[in-house]
Amino acid sequence: MNVGSYFFLALFAVAGVVFALTPLALAWLWARAFSPRKSGPSKNANYECGLDSQATGWVQFQSEYYLYGIVFLIFDVETVFLLPFAAAFKGLSAGACAAMLVFILLLVEGLVWLCVKGVVAQRRLV
Amino acid sequence: MMDEELRSELSRQGVVTTTLEELYNWGRKNSIWPLQFGLACCAIEMIATSMARFDIARFGAEVFRPSPRQADLMIVAGTVTKKMAPQIVRLYNQMPEPKYVIAMGACAISGGPFKEGYNVLKGIDRYIPVDVHIPGCPPRPEALLQALMTLQEKIDRQHLTGEGRARHLDADAPGEWPIPEFGKHDLEPPSNPALWQPPPMTRAE
Numbered sequence: 001m002n003v004g005s006y007f008f009l010a011l012f013a014v015a016g017v018v019f020a021l022t023p024l025a026l027a028w029l030w031a032r033a034f035s036p037r038k039s040g041p042s043k044n045a046n047y048e049c050g051l052d053s054q055a056t057g058w059v060q061f062q063s064e065y066y067l068y069g070i071v072f073l074i075f076d077v078e079t080v081f082l083l084p085f086a087a088a089f090k091g092l093s094a095g096a097c098a099a100m101l102v103f104i105l106l107l108v109e110g111l112v113w114l115c116v117k118g119v120v121a122q123r124r125l126v
Numbered sequence: 127m128m129d130e131e132l133r134s135e136l137s138r139q140g141v142v143t144t145t146l147e148e149l150y151n152w153g154r155k156n157s158i159w160p161l162q163f164g165l166a167c168c169a170i171e172m173i174a175t176s177m178a179r180f181d182i183a184r185f186g187a188e189v190f191r192p193s194p195r196q197a198d199l200m201i202v203a204g205t206v207t208k209k210m211a212p213q214i215v216r217l218y219n220q221m222p223e224p225k226y227v228i229a230m231g232a233c234a235i236s237g238g239p240f241k242e243g244y245n246v247l248k249g250i251d252r253y254i255p256v257d258v259h260i261p262g263c264p265p266r267p268e269a270l271l272q273a274l275m276t277l278q279e280k281i282d283r284q285h286l287t288g289e290g291r292a293r294h295l296d297a298d299a300p301g302e303w304p305i306p307e308f309g310k311h312d313l314e315p316p317s318n319p320a321l322w323q324p325p326p327m328t329r330a331e
Binding site: 039 | 219302
């Protein structure tokens with residue numbers, strides 16, 4: 001193995017790191033020499049739209065929320081596949097049509113499951 | 127320090143000389159990033175200023191930032207209601223130093239046509255330090271450009287050290303301004319006494 005050819009690679013890496021860090025170091029030195037830190041409660045606040053945040057972000061979500069995710073997924077996938085199915089409906093063979101109907105049936109099965117579980121009924125979930 | 131005569135002689139010969147301070151201020155004044163923030167109809171003129179016809183990009187100030195963390199200049203463009211004033215002061219506090227303020231239009235500098243109303247602040251300079259005031263209702267985009275040029279001249283005159291240095295270079299200068307709160311009848315306090323010192327009104331003889 002020729003070590004000499006890898007030496008340039010190492011040199012290049014070192015030069016790259018120095019090139020990246022030099023402006024940061026200069027900025028840091030400039031800040032130390034000239035501009036003092038000016039921090040405060042509103043400057044350090046997380047929220048930056050002018051309003052005070054009302055509570056922390058560490059709130060608990062009910063685990064039932066995952067059902068919403070599933071319902072969304074079912075309708076989402078259905079819409080994505082139904083539109084091209086409708087557009088190409090006239091040109092489809094009987095086999096392709098049956099395959100699509102089976103697919104829709106699988107999704108409808110999910111909806112039926114949700115209805116039986118009572119998720120679609122009006123109540124407070126989150 | 128080089129005297130002015132030698133300097134102009136050198137520049138005539140094609141040798142440009144500068145100081146660290148001038149270089150620093152030259153960079154600062156030509157890259158002012160305004161906060162993307164409009165309050166009322168003056169904001170429409172501000173938007174027009176940023177478009178191709180008036181082209182605020184000529185002054186390096188076209189980068190309107192939607193976050194106060196990245197902005198250098200707050201253009202208070204429009205009527206400041208008392209409901210909005212605390213938010214403006216908080217946004218101003220959240221901007222990093224060095225920061226500047228242009229009060230644009232009659233409402234922002236004095237309350238304008240709503241001065242006698244109950245719900246409009248009679249000038250944003252009651253709570254935050256304003257660098258340039260623009261009169262007008264609303265001021266034309268040229269007026270905003272004029273204000274920007276005035277601000278650039280002001281930045282150019284600021285020093286790195288000693289008397290007349292920019293506020294962000296002064297360890298004793300405040301970094302945050304007190305945010306007013308809603309009182310029973312008015313904002314509390316009605317103005318920041320450290321900033322707002324109007325001359326006493328006297329009746330003409």
